[in-house]
Amino acid sequence: MGKKKSVVLMVILTIVIVALCAITVFPAFPLPWTDGVKKWNPAVLQYDVGAELGGGYYTYYYPEGVISESEYKNDVKALTDSVNAVPDTDTEEKQKRQDALDEYVESYMQHKGLYLSKNDDFNIYTSKTADNITDDFKTAFKAASQEIIARYEKKGYADYRVSIVDDYAMRIELPKSDDNANLSFAYLSATGKITLAKGGEVLPEIEEGVAVSTYIKKVSVATKYKQAFLKIKFTDAGKALINGFKNELTESSAGSDSATTLDIKIGDQTIVSIYKDSLMEDGFKNLEARVLPVEEAYKNRVETVKILLDSSLKTGGFDIEFEVDEIRTFEPIYGNNMLDLLYIALGLILLTLIVLPIVKLGRYGGVSAYTTASYLIVTGLCFAFITNGIFEITLGSVLVFMAGLALVNALQYYIYCAIKGEFDAGKTVVSSVKSGYKKTLWTIVDIYAVLLLSAIALLVGAGGLHTMAIQAIICIVTGAFCNLLWARFINFTFLSASKDKYKYFRFVREEDDDDE
């Protein structure tokens, strides 16, 4: 390549790399205009981060008839204040309010940090056991809580937490990357009996005790024409049942006030409503319903419903239902500024990897610097814009990014040493470069091939491990591209533009030394 062409190419490369680096990592700042986009945000701010880095959402599940100590104390305080608000002269009103307070206090039993209702409707309190709690309640809570734990496990979060609080409540923590956390909290708490209803009335067969799983074979999530939806496959018995009243069901285009739908309910909550036109036969004459269509980007919501229905069909439901408390956000447990400190640490690492090769390896080090910047750009942008449902940045992501960065630079150094070895054996610079690259090619190919196979193997992992495997594939493919193609191209361009090829690599021939 001619010198002039090389110089022009070098300049263009530099401008492009600097611009892309800015798009990837330049800190956010407000823009001077008022219309349109008001703030510059780099790609790294688009990341969904896991709970360890970005905090998340949490809530409590309280069984019906169970309240927290805070709620109890607040209620008692409110009732006490209402008693005290009545002047002493109005003894009747004061006594009435005092009775209400006493009745409230009497209606609850303290159990650790919870208050359990003594109302018979809830079947919690009994005088027959040592701890005054019915065995039915204990059994139902244990079974229902285990099922809820299994549901959250199926969601495949990178990090989440489910705990039992004071024996009879639950606390769930989810990462902030879950945009539908409120949906997850609401749906996955549903533990009532699963039933089928038509036009608001439970089907007689279900009333008689036939399990819903007799009629529903499988629930799955499907995608078509950029939409995701729930596919409910019915058994032959289900098909026969539905065909008996299919014509009574309303089309989805009809008004909702008068709609007659086939509903799948859990407790009193309608989870799915099936209209007449939602029902169709597949190629094998099996009846299926396609419901809850959403844009493919929101597929996660439909998957949550699938997990709920699968769980309820398996267990049939429990004799206990939960109320979901207010959903709160929590900060990362390692501190709110952890993400900023992490970016600072990574920034220092990148700066070191740009400066150190230049200092140690001369102009060839500049190739490494450009390669580092290119690796940052490609992985940074891919992490931001390649999504697969929940695609969180976790500490695992940081680790694979750093490992890829270390490998790219280590291999660049390896190539340099090979070129130097060839030069020391007496070859010319150009010939050394060719031999050096040839000598190292298959080692580098082997390394990246094995890493790629390993990353693919890790796709079997659950939750954050699966996500990390995808991120590792991105880092490995980027690293391979950088080491095998991009760095070579940059080196070729820079070398062509270089006046002194010896100085470029900081090579000194022994006879040159002797001459001096």
Added chain:
Amino acid sequence: MMNKLVNKTLKKGKLTSLIMGIVLALSILFTAIFGINYSANLKSGKTLTVSMNRFFFDNHVSLIEDVCEAEFDDADVTVKYQQKGAIGGDECEIMYVFADKVSVAKMQEVEEAVEKKINEILDKAENGTDAEKTQLSVWLGADFSVATHEEDVKAGIPFSYFLRAFVGVLIISILAFIYVWIRYKLHVGILAAICAMSSAIMTIAVLFLFRIPFAHSTLYTVVLAPLFTLVMLLFTLSKLRAKRKDGVELTDEVVEDCVATKEILTFAVALSAMCALVGVIVVGGISWIALSAIISLAISTFIAWLFAPAIYLPIKKKADAYQAERVKNGYVGAKKKKAKTAEKLEELDKIVETEEAQG
């Protein structure tokens, strides 16, 4: 100096295997007795929750934190970590988490102490001197409530996550074995698979043995260990391959020369330095994860740099003996078969040429 270390360990494959076995056994024993040392947020514990309204939480939360911390110091209880929870409406809370071993009575004592202190402040804010009323006016209307709870963490890292991670590592070992067997030789493939599997097992053994707090991210450092090992091992294997191609007999000295010390340590030191920098700058719980990553890297380096060369020759010896046995029983081998076929074709060509000449 580094090569001296390689030289010392080269003929000690059995000893290094024994040491690794002992470490593994101790780790299993410790874990069976003491269980896994999960990180603070994945452990069961006692909690103290202080609820307040949104306005106070957003503007004066440090005041309540000071009160709580003073009471905790007086009661001599240590906070493992705290978590602030905010909602869009009202009733925000700070949850302080203590170790599970803190007794219920102690927690009750702390709860009462904090409640008493808050009530004292509220009383001063309402009925104190003018100066006190002015200074403490921000406390009024905050609707505080203090409660203690016991939390039993049921799902932090489910068992299925561990199981699938193990399956992943197993598949890595198998794929590495197949690839390296195709590119190099069968015994080298076996070496790669053993090293990959060993690095993951030894990493988790060391983490459990030294009770490093185990978080979600720690699992990532375990499954990345085989990848680190394979990267470093391949530098050495490619040198060995080059020697073999040159027809050099692979003795201990040749194997020692082929160990890619510089390349292995460049990669290991570079990545360790990065992890150390992150751990030092970010601190807090992330330091433990950085330490886990450094441990994973150290073990991978040990396996690729010292353990692999030590067991390479014994594995090669066994593979050569097996090959010799096969040849003895008449197996010619694919390359030798090809050479023999080529020889026969040459002979046939000569016969045809001779016949043509005669004809």
